[in-house]
Amino acid sequence: MKYIVLLGDGMADEPLEELSGRTPLEHANTPNMDALAQKGEIGLMETVPQGFHPGSDVANLSVFGYDPATCYSGRSPLEAASMGVELGPEDVAFRLNLVTLLPHYGKLYMEDFSAGHITTAEARELIASLQEELGGDEFHFYPGVSYRHLMVWKGGKDKLTFTPPHDLTHQSIEDHLPRGEGAEILINLMTSSQMLFKGHPVNDRRMDADLAPANSIWLWGHGRAPRMETMKEKFGVNGAVISAVDLIKGIGVCAGLDIIDVPGATGYLDTNYRGKAEAALEALKTRDFVYLHVEAPDEAAHSGNLQDKIAAIEAFDELVVGTVLAGLPALGDHRVLVLPDHPTPVRKMTHTLDPVPYILFGSAGEFPPVGKVAGYSEKAAHSTGLHLREGHAMMRRLLG
Ligand SMILES: O=C(O)[C@@H](CO)OP(=O)(O)O
Numbered sequence: 188m189k190y191i192v193l194l195g196d197g198m199a200d201e202p203l204e205e206l207s208g209r210t211p212l213e214h215a216n217t218p219n220m221d222a223l224a225q226k227g228e229i230g231l232m233e234t235v236p237q238g239f240h241p242g243s244d245v246a247n248l249s250v251f252g253y254d255p256a257t258c259y260s261g262r263s264p265l266e267a268a269s270m271g272v273e274l275g276p277e278d279v280a281f282r283l284n285l286v287t288l289l290p291h292y293g294k295l296y297m298e299d300f301s302a303g304h305i306t307t308a309e310a311r312e313l314i315a316s317l318q319e320e321l322g323g324d325e326f327h328f329y330p331g332v333s334y335r336h337l338m339v340w341k342g343g344k345d346k347l348t349f350t351p352p353h354d355l356t357h358q359s360i361e362d363h364l365p366r367g368e369g370a371e372i373l374i375n376l377m378t379s380s381q382m383l384f385k386g387h388p389v390n391d392r393r394m395d396a397d398l399a400p401a402n403s404i405w406l407w408g409h410g411r412a413p414r415m416e417t418m419k420e421k422f423g424v425n426g427a428v429i430s431a432v433d434l435i436k437g438i439g440v441c442a443g444l445d446i447i448d449v450p451g452a453t454g455y456l457d458t459n460y461r462g463k464a465e466a467a468l469e470a471l472k473t474r475d476f477v478y479l480h481v482e483a484p485d486e487a488a489h490s491g492n493l494q495d496k497i498a499a500i501e502a503f504d505e506l507v508v509g510t511v512l513a514g515l516p517a518l519g520d521h522r523v524l525v526l527p528d529h530p531t532p533v534r535k536m537t538h539t540l541d542p543v544p545y546i547l548f549g550s551a552g553e554f555p556p557v558g559k560v561a562g563y564s565e566k567a568a569h570s571t572g573l574h575l576r577e578g579h580a581m582m583r584r585l586l587g
Pocket residue numbers: 196242243244335353432482485486489
């Protein structure tokens with residue numbers, strides 16, 4: 188038996204006037220997910236437990252079958268695991284976004300939480316400058332993917348609160364700076380980065396090309412090293428993770444899974460959709476389980492770009508779901524779970540806590556349809572009346 192999770196990050200949304208009351212998922216042309224929804228079980232599942240912030244960290248931990256209430260210790264420690272950065276017991280890891288802040292009438296506004304989706308190569312130069320100027324025994328800066336990076340505070344404080352920058356788009360940052368013990372040290376680092384990045388060759392080149400400058404760092408998602416059972420220990424399966432972003436790969440590392448890097452996987456709209464699907468089919472030849480994650484719909488939604496989100500959903504359906512479903516029968520009996528990790532409503536430009544629509548399909552008919560649906564959407568999932576309140580229990584159904 189082969190098992191696969193196909194996850195479109197942030198794919199779920201809300202009804203939109205400009206789509207005559209349909210959601211992007213309803214509006215998009217998704218023949219593969221629609222056909223699967225008619226053959227399998229669809230319903231709603233809650234991926235973010237009560238009291239947690241609706242982030243991809245908590246939501247994907249749930250989909251992997253881990254109860255965040257028992258193992259979650261912050262986003263950045265998971266990303267550090269992917270980057271091969273060992274955290275000591277006294278170390279605190281922080282997600283470091285390269286962002287674009289906009290000065291306006293004496294205030295600073297979050298213009299772009301991704302600094303114009305800066306390239307990884309450009310970002311590496313800026314992170315190297317940060318390490319050279321501000322790094323040392325206490326702080327260490329590590330490059331990641333595009334705008335997503337890591338800072339480790341040796342012997343740091345962790346009774347702190349932050350606001351994710353993608354929750355602040357076009358808002359003044361002054362009421363959302365780090366708070367708690369040691370916050371002033373972190374605010375000084377952010378201010379120092381602004382001085383360092385002003386006139387930096389990378390930003391000079393970006394502004395000459397009419398691209399958003401990375402003119403500040405933004406720290407959030409902090410925490411200490413997580414403690415998690417592997418999926419082998421939990422469910423008795425081996426497997427692999429396919430994703431472009433360190434968060435998902437980091438969960439995979441902590442879960443004892445193989446990490447498969449696919450050329451052209453960017454974590455953005457231009458990712459290698461088909462390549463990820465083909466790599467998943469190849470991986471399943473020698474493994475029980477694969478978790479395939481595509482970031483693109485979420486990035487489009489965070490940018491408030493409806494057409495890009497629809498295009499990302501359609502590409503996910505055609506090139507990821509379609510390719511995988513066509514290749515699975517050759518591998519024998521199989522089970523498929525298709526879902527987003529959380530909604531990212533394009534008009535809100537950030538995540539919500541709402542439950543997500545899932546499709547659960549078994550080639551041996553293990554998960555028969557409940558009622559008749561026209562296709563895969565939030566409304567169709569709601570119509571079956573199936574509602575899994577503890578999303579982390581879904582993995583046991585898939586693998587059970
Ligand atoms: O990587 C990130 O910073 C966020 C926002 O884009 O992605 P996700 O919502 O998937 O956590």
